[in-house]
Amino acid sequence: MAPRSYRQFCPVTMALDQVGGRWTLPIVRDLLVGPRRFTDLRRGLPGLAPNLLIDRLRELEAIGLVERAELPPPAARQVYRLTPRGRALEPVILELGRFGVDLMDRPSDSLEIFPEQTPVALLTFARTEFLPPWEMVVQVDLTDRGPFTFSVGPTHGPEGIPLRPSDRCGVTPGPSQEADVHLGLSTIHLLQLRQGALDPTDLVSGGELHLHGDPTAVASACRVFGFEPPD
Amino acid sequence: MAPRSYRQFCPVTMALDQVGGRWTLPIVRDLLVGPRRFTDLRRGLPGLAPNLLIDRLRELEAIGLVERAELPPPAARQVYRLTPRGRALEPVILELGRFGVDLMDRPSDSLEIFPEQTPVALLTFARTEFLPPWEMVVQVDLTDRGPFTFSVGPTHGPEGIPLRPSDRCGVTPGPSQEADVHLGLSTIHLLQLRQGALDPTDLVSGGELHLHGDPTAVASACRVFGFEPPD
């Protein structure tokens, strides 16, 4: 039985034929952070039935976006991870996330929060058109979710090839020893700053926004995360 | 009767809650080019039943991504068009398309081709990380689909705000009087050049790729469309 297809010779619908199914992109989102076991994925995706999860993983494997890897004996048996082609979905996920950020104004309590997804969320908060031309490391301390390291890489790759913004930056959980900038605040404040609903100066004087590091780098980091640097 | 939701406080899944339904993004894709009537949309989306189309349009209207507009008396009654918020989906569609371009290597005859979608397809072909810092107009003559005008705007908007690449460029059907660059070739050749499956120099000497205009601008246009400028 041929799977559903839009049957158009168009890049958008051909992409949707592969990844437009329900749960497919959320699964890829979770795999973006790193390899995951079946049960790890289930934990981060409540509401997704196990049969559907295995269906999706098999489909993704069949089209070459995901592969299974065996782990050495002491650890758990196998993990699912993205292939390079699967990682090519990162810009898609991030753009979707950037569209979705504006929907996050009210953290309804009917919506669950999963810490594993914070790195991807932080990446979507970043406005890549404000990335500085230089490299830098920003430690973002989300008071309600812990420390994360946001890294900005070079503008060009080997042989002078320009890099896409999404290839220039990444987020990993945990602190960094060599951060150029430290940024401390809560998730909600970060979101509200982005919407312009809060004044950064007020937050700083209220002790709810902490900024440290070289002023130029700090200012750049603020603009990347959606607000004007105070003072 | 609440619609299906991923129920996560995550920008990606909240975006998918709005636009992750089947046919939703293809509808938005067609509206990106301009306002469309009900029947126009149907023509470009075969396989989409009319009841589902109206369902999707009503949903999109309810969440503020699409609005109905009445046309002046002589013309047809009403059209559907994107709101500014709906237009914010353009980067999502384009990234999906960029992922999908690599799937277009073989134009299977089970896949239909709709001329109305060519402007969006052309935009997805463009590698925005290669956009030059200057403004320019490129007329792309697809020998099998007609002329299109690809415009590159300024790097910064009013007040010095940097613009996202997708906000810097656009495609309209038809030729341009003030094109800086002319690029003539078939859709298939364009796709194959992008994949590196063809040598641009061969195509030029074979008369299947025509390039005109200021050499620097031509070279830039070639890189944007995925191949090294010949000579």
Place this chain on the structure above:
DNA sequence: CCGCATCCGTTTCGATACTG
């Protein structure tokens, strides 16, 4: 416990026919 497989009620989708 992990990694699924099976079963089953509900929702959504797709195709066709019909109406103002």
Place this chain on the structure above:
DNA sequence: CAGTATCGAAACGGATGCGG
């Protein structure tokens, strides 16, 4: 032209079971 109405097929969601 712009939808409604109907209905069978497919997809989804939840619960349960089961071997390693």
